[in-house]
Amino acid sequence: MAATRTITIDPVTRIEGHAKITLHLDESGRVADARFHVTQFRGFEKFCEGRPFAEMPSLMARICGICPVSHLIASAKACDALLAVRIPPAAEKLRRMIGMAQVVQSHALSLFHLSSPDLLLGMDADPAKSNLFGVLEADPQLARDGIALRKFGQQIIERLGGKRIHPAWVVPGGVSNPLSREDRDAMLAAIPEALAIAQHSLAWLKSVAETFADEIDSFGSFPSLFMSIVKPNGELTFYDGKVRFVDEAGNTIADGLEAQDYAEFLGEKAESWSYLKSAYYKPLGFPGGIYRVGPLARLNVVQGCGTPLADEELRIFRAARGRTPLSSFHYHQARLIEALFCIERIEQLLRDPEILSTHVRAEAKPNAFEGVGIAEAPRGTLLHHYKIDEQGLVRWANLIIATGQNNLAMNKSVLQVAQRHVRGEKITHGMLNRVEAVIRAYDPCLSCSTHAAGQMALRIQLISPQGEILDEAVQA
């Protein structure tokens, strides 16, 4: 059997959207290449054409049921740019708060609901148990904590926006309703429990990470750039700031980049084998301009978080893993540090008297024909770019989604994990699950990134050089 082969994992499980992975084997049976294929297509950029721009935030939020708030925010910011207004301070604070509530719930979903089975039960665990119910059996408190942390975020979204999924509350010019004192007080009352959960979850994750010491080095561990928006003082932000790139040593290689100039520094390349485009840092070209976004990238980019508990955890993280941890395994820890930061910031915002201001919306007609909105979504930097006509109807839209920006890194990570763990013609569950687990570390949202529908599932195929499918595994 001196022939090259391909293994296909189709569908990929415990991720958000539809994907498959193909592993191409060389003649000696070693993995020569790996591809992460996103197999869904949606077309939001096209069918929004002709719609009134004010509908865009809620229309675009329908891209995703997990991070609709990020799309609301990026879209509303693009619309603010069309109106050419500065939104009232209270509106900005309220938008920040709902954005961070979503980061908490989404990070909890990723870590506890999707990845904790791998971390708690091991990569070789019985697939029938590798889910939240398996976690609930093995460590009920951990599962309950995950659910409670997600609930914390979701309930803030509900109190602010009226409902947990797809609130229409973030609008061009601000938000549609102010925060009531009762809701403020109820949210404040939930802070201590959320803080405690984030802290002891971090302690658990740090201890469990030690058992993966062997895997961490081949779990998407390679030099790349990291990108996120940062505050002017270099602190972590999810709402506004300018774009910064750092290299694998944490050196800033580009800073102060404006969202509206994204086309100058971000390139996107479409491949025939995936609906997900690959983004790259333009000055370094494709694929040399590989960069990562999301929790790990943000923590690698920033000087500090800006809140006491998160800053202390960041210090511990860097002391243990270096200034810029390179293994994508560390996305998990970064996610919890960010959740902790968000809870602390939400508390600060809730204690700000201005948060109850009733002036929460700037009214204007469109004053610009083009607008770009940027925000940090749970999975990374999100950009919405619209062009409208003189009547205010959308004529063109472009979205750059976090998952697309991690596409090159996810492909490289799959290759690295596969090269380390996949041997021969048969796919074992542990092999397959490790390949999937590295994808989960990025918490990709394929529904967003292809701007898709249905359940997430993963397929792996093993393909010979002649294109023959040697083995196939499906996890649903």
Added chain:
Amino acid sequence: MTQTGDIKTLKLDGRDVSARADETILQIARQNGIFIPTMCELEGLSSPGACRLCLVEVKGSSKLMPACLTHAEEGMEVTTGSERLVNYRRMIVELFFTERNHVCSVCVSNGNCELQSLAQKVGLTHVHFPYRFPGEQVDASHGRFIADHNRCILCTRCVRVCDEIEGAHTWDVMGRGIQSHVVTDLHEPWGASASCTGCGKCVQVCPTGALFEKGRSVAEMHKRRQFLPYLTLMREGRE
């Protein structure tokens, strides 16, 4: 004082009710707490009997009668909610949804839409007919308002309020059958209309998100219609 001869006694869903001869079955039903769904009808405007949602059964007639246009008659026996009527009504609402592009979740009128709440009231859980998905125009040429023909159900409330209350008759209907569209002036962009006074009554009476105020985001278009019976009363008072 109403003369005794003008009072009719009839049966409505088996109940004996009395009404004036100039009252419609719809009015009598409402006075007696009986719900008959409507869409084109709006208090303060004339009724064209176009939407056919208020059809009722009248004993002795093989035809179904629109409650909004049928007047009380002595000894009439009317059924307002038979299984046949309920099925027809649901079918009509389904056809509303298939004819144009109604996507509640991303509509300015989500949560405040008569079509949406009617669908809930008639128990519409899914649509049996194929959707047409027409590519309708969005006319945003007006300075303050937008007409999104994707959401128009051709109830013609806009046409009637503009003609009967505002007196401008900017709106009218063009084409026939499935090709029908409401148009401004002689099918010109709304913003170019010479007759439109910009009063916005059409927007307020529109039951869906077809006519709405510019700048409104999803679920933000709340319509006010309380003014209509009052305006009608004032106009009648001057005549």
